[in-house]
Amino acid sequence: MAEQDGPEAAGRDHRTTTAEQGRFCVxxxxxxxxxxxxxxxSQARTDAEGHAAGE
Structure with a gap:
């Protein structure tokens, strides 16, 4: 199915990182x-963990 060819299907593992942007972290x-x-x-890391878990 073509729907499964998207980036989420190609790599079901979500690899997250955090990056500094001035006084903020993303x-x-x-x-x-x-x-x-x-x-x-710590909150940016929590956001990343939630995303990787599919929340």
Whole structure:
């Protein structure tokens, strides 16, 4: 099925990272997802974990 050929089907493993942007930290994923800018690194990591878990 063509629907399964998208980036989510190709790599079901979501690899997340965090990146500093000035005073903020942003979580990003290899699928293209990007979390909101957070002042707390721990909250950006929580966002990334939630995304990877499919929440």
């Amino acid at each position: 979580a990003r994923c290899t699928c293209g997802w990007r979390g909101p800018a957070r002042r707390a690194r």
